[in-house]
Amino acid sequence: MQLRTMYKNWSGLKGGYILAFVFFLQANAFSQNIIIPVETQHSALVLQTNSNNNLNIVYLGAKLSDKKEYEAITAQYKQTSEYTGVSNAAYPASGSRNLFEPAITVTHADGNNSLDLQYVRHETKKLDENQSLLTVTLKDPVYDLEVRLFYKTYFKEDVTEQWSEIKHNEKGNVVLHKFASAALYLKAESYWLRQYHGDWAKEMQPEESRLTHGIKTLDSKLGTRTDLFQAPVFMVSLDKPATEEEGTVLYGALEWSGNFRIELELDNQDNLRLLAGVNNHASPYTLKPAEVFTTPAFLSVLSFRGKGGASRQLHAWARNYKLLDGKGDRLTLLNNWESTYFDFNETKLKALLKDTKALGVDLFLLDDGWFANKYPRNNDDAGLGDWQENKTKLPNGIASLVSEAQANDVKFGIWIEPEMVSPRSELYEKHPDWVVKQPNRKEYYFRNQLVLDLSNPQVQQFVFNTVDNLFIKNPKLAYIKWDCNAVVYNAYSAHLTNQSHFYLQYVQGLYAVLQKIRKKYPTVPMMLCSGGGGRVDYAALQYFTEFWPSDNTDPLERIFMQWEYSYFYPAISSANHVTDWGKQPIKFRTDVAMMGKLGFDIVVSKLQEKELRFCQDALKTYNTIKPIIWQGEQYRLQDPVSNAVAAVLYLNEQKTSGVIFNYLVNNRYGAGSERPIRLKGLDPKKRYRLKELNLYPGTTSTIDADKSYTGEFLMTIGYNPDVKAERASVVLELKAE
Incomplete structure (x- = not known):
């Protein structure tokens, strides 16, 4: 408090010497490194000041039960010399000691291009029982320029939102050449990036590859409709590619509807730094004195239970906090x-x-x-x-x-x-x-x-x-x-x-x-x-x-697209329509569209009598199961890329009711569900019955609705939906006895 008062009283004096002296005093006051853990239910991002009063990221991983042990993390790494002391900076700046890609680049009012951000203070506010906001203030010791870093955590959902504020009181305008929202720093044996590209009718096409040294950039310069070629969402698996339920994986997404830029840099020490924010392409920003420049939020969720665990945490966060009326109803x-x-x-x-x-x-x-x-x-x-x-x-x-x-x-x-x-x-x-x-x-x-x-x-x-x-x-x-x-x-x-x-x-x-x-x-x-x-x-x-999701409403294509979208967005947010695209029958098209917010884009008067009756009955069924689809936890059981049958389960929070969608995605001879499909997320001690829904008029189910199974059996051995060419789409209701 005393140092801040001195700074306030002396701030009107000329030159950078007073600022430099104040920061010298601060550096001595903070000679004992400050540890700032940013924790959620299962994960922790740990910030720490060093001897030069820089704020660095020393850990991003599983939360430790003893917070004092965060202090011992850095000493356990015996990597090569780092040279700068800021390679793991919480918000790396350019023009000073940083040798890697910066989060911020500026030209000061006097034309100088250097920036050195040093820790001043931090404050944590508990917003409610689940949300907390950490604010960290950084300043340059020579130039009157300040950056505030914000870390908003959602404890139960393991989600963190990060953004920054930049302001100055220099005698003239400062030009911001780069202004990222967030920086992260990870240590692992290897890193695997899952990214998405596309075009019209070919949205959310996944690619997964091992990150190599240098910078991998995901960006858009389209101005509007900026996700057309590249999506601002991604995931990074640590040590090995994460599976649905196993492995450590970081999800990232920029909350911005314009040009974006996400950079992943693997450095000489095999550490990964991640920067995300607005694309600075053709966009240097002239910042006036006392004006505050606020960046959009970057969200991340770190899961130790694979891609499925991360997506379920993100879905819950979206429904509870971000998606408009995420807990409400929708119109067919x-x-x-x-x-x-x-x-x-x-x-x-x-x-x-x-x-x-x-x-x-x-x-x-x-x-x-x-x-x-x-x-x-x-x-x-x-x-x-x-x-x-x-x-x-x-x-x-x-x-x-x-x-x-x-x-x-x-x-x-x-x-x-x-x-x-x-x-x-x-x-x-x-x-x-x-x-x-x-x-x-x-x-x-x-x-x-x-x-x-x-x-x-x-x-x-x-x-x-x-x-x-x-x-x-x-x-x-x-x-x-x-x-x-x-x-x-x-x-x-x-x-x-x-x-x-x-x-x-x-x-x-x-x-x-x-x-x-x-x-x-x-x-x-x-x-x-x-x-x-x-x-x-x-x-x-x-x-x-x-x-x-796409103008491409071919139901076979939509199975693949909706699968990838579902990692980042909950089913209630996905508008899926039954149309005349594709060669599949009306039942297949309707079943696929039910995995979200259902709609129709067909000529009703041209439907055959049985087709119309099926659609009418399916809508009645949908109205009874849509709460589970919209608000339940999603478990991807078999992916459409490596299996002849794709399967997805939506399960309510009590683990008493679920809906399973099963689709034949391979038209080769004899393709079908030869082996049982293992369920996930069930109570192993409960007994469940499976009943087929959405039967086409005149057909009967091959599923025995009178038989029950323990959750243990369904998760260990599995069930067989009897999917084959003549039963290409099977929807099952799961009910606990």
């Missing part, structure tokens, strides 16, 4: 897109509303094509931005459809893509300065459209008004599908004077709009759609109840 729906595409009118839609009622879902969703008059939205090359009902298609407006939905005892939802604009639109003609485009270059389109400049407050208000006006005119509107199909080409804002701020301020503008919408309409369900999983992350999912 019928979407018109694959029934009509752009070719519809009021008469067709009213017939589909009757189909919605006949099918038995909760809501009808009107997709793209309902708006614009001067440049009608009859295909995807016109109309975006002109959010008035098309008078030819909808002479009585959306209101008449909402009323018709009410008359059929269903709800009504609508599609919008409010961040985008078509070159052929009235909005573009009236406000060309609202469009992201270089003034002296030819326009280049993605899906025949451009991006609106959400760094501009006027554009933010326009996007908010687009949503707000829909609700003002149609108070009974019950659902929004929010699309985002374009990426940023020729990045330029007519509003901004500093173009290097564009990528940051676009995303901040998007969040400002979503916060305003949620303040006025806190409970309306909204789907986060981006031509598929182009924008799914936990920052966006604070505002959306669900996301659209």
Whole structure:
């Protein structure tokens, strides 16, 4: 306290000598190294100051019961000389002693590029019985620049969120060239990275490889829809590739909907440093004196029970703390897109509303094509931005459809893509300065459209008004599908004077709009759609109840995609629709879509009588089991890559009820469930019965529903769902006696 008072009293004096003297006193005051454990139920991140008053990470691993023993960890490593004393820095800076990739790089007001961050103080606040927040303050001893590191822990879920704040009081602006959210440092024999790449209709394609020396970078520079080619989620296994239930594995995910950058650097001592944050590509940030720059959060969960253990912890955290209404309900729906595409009118839609009622879902969703008059939205090359009902298609407006939905005892939802604009639109003609485009270059389109400049407050208000006006005119509107199909080409804002701020301020503008919408309409369900999983992350999912994993709804493909998404996102957040994609029968398609939030995108009137009856019965069954799917613990039993049969179990917290999905994913001759599939997570002493659900009309089950098994038997020996070509999809209910 005395040193901080001295600093405050002397801070007005000229030069860096006073600051340097104060930090000299502090270094002597802290000559005994300070240990700061950041603990959750099972794991610990341990920070420690060294003799130079730098703050380092000395441990990331299983929590020790005796906190004093954290002090003994460093001495147990007899690695080669480290040279700098900051290679394991909690927030490595550049331009001083650091020889590795920095988390922060700055140019000071006087043009100097060096930075040395030293420990000043830390404070821990217990937010509630499960959440704690550690704040650590670091300062440069010469320049008046401060970084605050935040570690928010969720004890029961083993999740930690990290972010940073950067500010200064120099006599002029400081330029931030790099500004990571978090740094981690790990020690192991080897490291195995599981990362994800993709494209439209090919989302979440996994790759696993051993990390070698140097830097592995996962990043995006797309501006919007930034997950299209590379996902901001990953996992690192320590010592060997983790399996579903065995091995040590770290999950990481950046909570940011814009350009991201994740770096994994294996150093000369075989230690791994991990940096995650906003991509600094084309984005140096000019920080004014006293301005606070806050980075987005990076979340991590460390599991010692394999990939499955990590995912179950992350799912619980998401439902409890991050996903909008994560413990609430969801609406099943019928979407018109694959029934009509752009070719519809009021008469067709009213017939589909009757189909919605006949099918038995909760809501009808009107997709793209309902708006614009001067440049009608009859295909995807016109109309975006002109959010008035098309008078030819909808002479009585959306209101008449909402009323018709009410008359059929269903709800009504609508599609919008409010961040985008078509070159052929009235909005573009009236406000060309609202469009992201270089003034002296030819326009280049993605899906025949451009991006609106959400760094501009006027554009933010326009996007908010687009949503707000829909609700003002149609108070009974019950659902929004929010699309985002374009990426940023020729990045330029007519509003901004500093173009290097564009990528940051676009995303901040998007969040400002979503916060305003949620303040006025806190409970309306909204789907986060981006031509598929182009924008799914936990920052966006604070505002959306669900996301659209992929436009590829082929059920066989979806088994693989949903498998990978499920490592990071709970089933309640995944919108899965039954469509006409793929060659599988309606039962297979419906069973796959039930592993999440179920919807339909089919022509109900063209279903055969048995198909319609199956769908109606399946919806009734789904309504009884959806609490287990949405809120239960997920156990992946057999993966679709190395097995002919894929199997997934959802089990309630009491271990008394579960649902098992089994799918044939190999069409080779004789493929099927030759061997039993072992269950996981059961009470070994309880007895369970297995009953087949979702039987197609006219078929009988081969599963003996009268027979019971102990949990021990089902986990040791297993069960056989009798999956084969003529029984390609089998859904089983698990009940304790």
